[in-house]
Structure formats: structure tokens, C-alpha cells
Amino acid sequence: MIEVKDLHYSYSKQEAPVLNGLDLRIEPGQWLAVVGRNGSGKSTLARCLNGLFLPESGSVLVDGMDTAEESMLYPIRERVAFVFQNPDNQLVATSVEDDIAFGLENLGIPREEITDRVEQALSVMRLADKRDKPPHLLSGGEKQRVAIAGAIAMASTYLVLDEPTAMLDPLMRLEVIDSLTRLHREQGLTIIYVTNIMEEVLLADRVVLLDQGRVAKDCTPAELFSDPAYLIEQGLDVPQISYLAGRLADAGYESLRGALAVDELADRLCRI
Amino acid sequence: MKITLQHVDHIYQEGGVSETAALRDVDLTIDDGELVAVIGHGGSGKSTLALLMAGLYQPSSGTVELTGSKDPEHPFRSVGLVFQYPEQQLFGESVFEEVAFGARNQGTAEDYLPVKVREALEQVGLDPDVMWYRSPFSLSGGQKRRVCIAGVLVMDPQLIILDEPTAGLDEGGRKWIAQLVRRLNEEGRTVVWITHNMAEAAEVARRVIVLKGGRVLLDGPPQQVFSEEETLMSAHLTPPPAARLVRELQRRGWDIEASAVTVEGAAEEILSHLASGKEGGHA
Numbered sequence: 001m002i003e004v005k006d007l008h009y010s011y012s013k014q015e016a017p018v019l020n021g022l023d024l025r026i027e028p029g030q031w032l033a034v035v036g037r038n039g040s041g042k043s044t045l046a047r048c049l050n051g052l053f054l055p056e057s058g059s060v061l062v063d064g065m066d067t068a069e070e071s072m073l074y075p076i077r078e079r080v081a082f083v084f085q086n087p088d089n090q091l092v093a094t095s096v097e098d099d100i101a102f103g104l105e106n107l108g109i110p111r112e113e114i115t116d117r118v119e120q121a122l123s124v125m126r127l128a129d130k131r132d133k134p135p136h137l138l139s140g141g142e143k144q145r146v147a148i149a150g151a152i153a154m155a156s157t158y159l160v161l162d163e164p165t166a167m168l169d170p171l172m173r174l175e176v177i178d179s180l181t182r183l184h185r186e187q188g189l190t191i192i193y194v195t196n197i198m199e200e201v202l203l204a205d206r207v208v209l210l211d212q213g214r215v216a217k218d219c220t221p222a223e224l225f226s227d228p229a230y231l232i233e234q235g236l237d238v239p240q241i242s243y244l245a246g247r248l249a250d251a252g253y254e255s256l257r258g259a260l261a262v263d264e265l266a267d268r269l270c271r272i
Numbered sequence: 273m274k275i276t277l278q279h280v281d282h283i284y285q286e287g288g289v290s291e292t293a294a295l296r297d298v299d300l301t302i303d304d305g306e307l308v309a310v311i312g313h314g315g316s317g318k319s320t321l322a323l324l325m326a327g328l329y330q331p332s333s334g335t336v337e338l339t340g341s342k343d344p345e346h347p348f349r350s351v352g353l354v355f356q357y358p359e360q361q362l363f364g365e366s367v368f369e370e371v372a373f374g375a376r377n378q379g380t381a382e383d384y385l386p387v388k389v390r391e392a393l394e395q396v397g398l399d400p401d402v403m404w405y406r407s408p409f410s411l412s413g414g415q416k417r418r419v420c421i422a423g424v425l426v427m428d429p430q431l432i433i434l435d436e437p438t439a440g441l442d443e444g445g446r447k448w449i450a451q452l453v454r455r456l457n458e459e460g461r462t463v464v465w466i467t468h469n470m471a472e473a474a475e476v477a478r479r480v481i482v483l484k485g486g487r488v489l490l491d492g493p494p495q496q497v498f499s500e501e502e503t504l505m506s507a508h509l510t511p512p513p514a515a516r517l518v519r520e521l522q523r524r525g526w527d528i529e530a531s532a533v534t535v536e537g538a539a540e541e542i543l544s545h546l547a548s549g550k551e552g553g554h555a
Contacts, residue, residue: 038414038442085440140314166440167357169314169468171508196442237443240471240513240535247539253546262513266520272546 002026002049002080002158002192006058009044009213018044020213021058028157031184031191033201033221036210037235042194045210046162049192050080062158074107080158081151085166087143091135096127096146099135103154121149124187125179141172145179152183159183160192165200177203198225198239202260209234226258241265273340273350273430273462275325276301280334282320282486294320295331296486302464304340307457309473309494310466312483313508318466319356321483322435325464326353341430349378352429356436358420359413367393367403367411367419375426392426393419397448414445421452431462438469450476471512474498474533482507495531514538521545 004024010017018041026032034042047053048060051067062080065072084090093099100121104114122128125145130138135146144164151159161180165173181203183189193204201207201221209217209224211234217224224231225242232238238246242258245265249257253272259265282295295317302308312318323329324336327348341347355361364370371389380388393400396418403411408419417437424432434453438446446469453476457463467473473480473494480497482490484507490497498504498515510516515533518541522530532541 037444038412163440170510171313235442235444237446241517244514244517244535244538247535248542251539251543262516262520265517266524269521269542269546270524 001028001063003061004045004048004058005061007045007048007055007060008057009041009048009053010056017056018213019048022210022214024208024215024218026158026190026192028190029188030206031204032193033204033207034192034194034210035196035198035201035207035224035236036216040210041213042210043162044213046082046160046192046194049158049160050077050082052082077155078107079155080160081155083144083147083151083159083161083164085163087140087147087167088136090147090150091143094134095132096135096138096149097122097131099146100150100153103150107154117153121153124152124183125149139172140168141175144168144172144176148176148179148183152187152189156187156189158190158192160194162194163196164193166196196237198231198237198242201225202239209236222258222260225260273338273347274302274304275431275462276335276337276339277324277331278335278337280324280331280336282317282324282329283332286332294486295324298334298486298488300481300488300491302462304462305457305460306479307453307463307477308465308479308481309477310464310481310483311468311470311473311509312489313468316483316507317486318483319435320486322353322433322464322466325431325433326351328353338431349427350430352424352427352432354421354424354432354434354437356439358423359408359416362408362416362420364408366405367398367408368405370408370419371422371426374423378427388426389422392422395425396422396452398422414441417441417445425456429461431464432456433464433466435466436468437465438467438472446472468509470498470510471514474512474515482509494533495537498533499530518542 004022007019007022008017009019036042051073054068060067062076065076067076091099093102097118100118101114104117122131125148127145127149135143165176184191204221207221207224208215228238228243228246241262242260245256245259256268259268277298277300280295280298284292284294310318324331338347341350343349368389371392372385375385375388390400393403398418408416438449453463453465477494480494481488489507490500490503498511501511501519504511514535518528518530518532518538521528526545528541528545532538
């Protein structure tokens, strides 16, 4: 379990704190979406989860280990892996295989185990045929899958992703989402998914909405999307179907409120 | 300003081992004052098209012609291009220097630069007095994007091309870009907006061009383009959810207009269908 307690963080003394007394518990096996407008603290929170950023006050415990204790940082990072928004900023090696192995080599893991973990990551992310390719010649979606492979080779419990599809086009986005869904289902990986794309929130079991550095709402995606007015107030995009369902409900067809998907709304409309 | 592409091919690494045709036999005219969205899957040729229209690339064959430029000797100087992720190219020491760069290159007198920069910053909703001396690198992602757009507007382009200007922005930022695009067009500029967000294109553009494998697959008003679900799917594109709902209802036997591709359009169609069904007693 990851426990965040009364977390405060600011980038500079002059500016208002980005995280301002945030509390959160993340149970293993969950798919948690983190949403909120730009500046609400999403990315900062994500970076606190594996000790990339350290709390100004409050604490972050990963399976009982405190990120503020320097000796705990490596063990924590063997559990919590991080994938950034832009794959070009996190790929370092000249081949896919070497890139996945890079972090493991830095941890001083024995050669044989590195080979095993790289093989497994290649196979889970369906990248085996790309193993010798230079990462910069891959498509955006493939690059991001390499980044995820590198992350899960390092850490097997929690995967934190900061808007991992924001720079991808729709087809590549699906490619990445499919890989993550499989990882979550087959390997039981806990996924902490920061996003601005509301359609992607629907993948999660649970969603937390951040506002001014705190958890403003902690609920299921269906609950979140049943209140379009609140989403707009929070500067979030309302999925078109939720918005349309709300608009029709306001016009007197109350049974439509809260529909999330095209088929679901069509079903409900046909029952009127 | 009008732009005409005739039989344009664009091939990368021509003759090399990794030769790739990015655009093939593209014929396209965008008239003065149009607001056009260009959509397509990654690799469909969208960004290549932008670079050709801006005169930064020469086509491998065919012609790209601009007519009606206020600078007929150098017509491409009247085209402004906002690159994809423009904030990756920031370099100025201050916001003023950053935005002034293009205008200075155009030959704007040094005394007049502050006036131009001030105007451009105001156009993108940034307070010149607050921003002037700040390092562009110290700004938030959304502010950086605005500074970059100001750096193009300062050159007063007649044709402005934006390559995925909303990528990575939150809802507020995306709405702001959509408003800006509309306003630039209302001021009389021709606007080409490259995006992969179908809903955005449906709400804002008056004409949508769909590229697939370097060719024009569809070209028409959003109502028409987004009702072509099968053709779009063949280009790995999905119509906006509102348009998909309307199609799904048609499939289930509803007699409604497929041209309803926006939320408002779909809501009106559905409400009038429900109302008429009730009156007829067969809903």
C-alpha cells in the first residue's frame, strides 16, 4: 500500500504550495486515475510517490518505507516505477533491449537476472521483434511502450504514469492503453494514472480529483461523470457522451443522466 | 490569402534506403478567409503539409502557390506556422526577446518592436507588464505555448497554420486555443488547424480535410466528413462521440439526420425525434 499523509510541497518559497495537506491511500491492485486542472498538483504528487520529490512536510510511505529516508530510496524504486509524458525524454540507449536494461544495470543487478527481466518486459509489452531497433526510429506509441517496459523491468508492484498518452495520436494511444490494461489484468500491477483525457479515466476503478493541492473528490468514474457542472467548474473536460446525456436529462429525460458510452446512451434512448 | 497545391508529392530521403513518401499527388485549394481543420493519423502527412504550406519545405514535385500576399515578392513571409510543441524551441532571455525575434527578422524598426510585442502578448491574453522581463523558461506549459503563438502573431501573418496547438493542454487551455483560432479567422486571416481531436474539429472548423497515407481521403464541411464513419475508420480515425451516437441511433431505426456531429446538433436532433415520437404515440 502507498500511504500519503498530510503532504505539503512547494517549488519555491515565493509561490503558493502545490501540494497542501494531501491525504491518500492507494491499495495494491487498484487502477487509480488522478485528474485535476493544470497546476492542481497531479504531476507533483506523482513525483512524490517514488521519492523523485521529497515532502516538505508530511510523509509518503511505500509498503511502510518512508521516501524521506535516503536508504529506502532504492528499495522504494524497485517497487514504484515512473513513466513520463514525453518518451523522448526518457529513452537513453541505442537499442530497445539496452534501454530496458539500463535502469537494472544501474541498480547493480546480476547479469542473468537482468536478461530474465528484460525478456519478460519485452514479451509483456510485445516488443520482442523490436529488441534491436534504435528507440529513436520507433513510433511514439512504441517508444512509450519501451519506456513502460523499462519501468516494469525495474519495479513490479506500482506503476505511476504522468499523462503517458498526451503526446500520442489516437491509434498509438490505444496501443499503450491496451498494454497497460493487459499488465493490470495479467500481472496485477497497481496503476496510478495521471491524465487530462476523460475517456481514459473510464479505465480506472477509482478516480481522485485534485484541487489546489488536495483531494477534492475520491469516487468511481461513473460518480465523477454524473455531475458535468462540477467537472466544468474544476476545469475538466466532460466526455461528450456524459455531456450530451446531461443535456438530454435536463430537457426532461432523467433516465439518461450518467450514461458514459455511446452504446449505453443509445440503449437508454431506445427504452424511452 | 489563398493557397493552392497542385499535384504535390513530398518524399523524404529520396533515393535513399529509407525513402518514404509523406504526401502523394495532393491537390488542394484553401481560399482566403477559410477556417480549415486538417486531421489524420500519425504519419498521414499532416505536419509535412504544414511545412510545405509555410514554404519551409519544397515539394519533391508539384507546386505550392500563394496568391493575395501583401508581400508578393516573398509571399511565404505572410504565412505564420506554430510548430507542434513550440515550447521546445524557446530560446529568448526574456519574453520580450522571444516574441520580438520574428518581427526583428522581418525588418521591424527597433523603436517599434515594443509596440508590436505588446500587441501580440495582449492577443494571446498575457499581461505585457508582468511578462516582459520574465524568462520564458520560468513560465508554465500553457503560458509558454501562448508566448510561442505571440511570437508568430507579431509577424501579422495572413495565413496562420497551427500544428496540434492543443496537444498536452488541459481543458481550459484547449478552449482558449479554440477561441483564439475563431478570433484570428474573424479578423480575416486564413487559418489551417492541424489536430487529431475530432470533437474539436467538428465544433470549430467550417471545412475538414482528412489525410490518409499522404493523400486527401475526405474534404468537406464537418457535418459531411464526420458522418462518413466507415471511411474515417479506414484511416484509423473515430468520429466524435456525438456523431457516433447519431449513427448508432440511425442503425437502430431512428429517422434522424446524420449531419448532427456536435453535441448541440445531436441534442437537438434527438430531442425533436423524441418529441415527435411521443406525439405520434409510437416511441
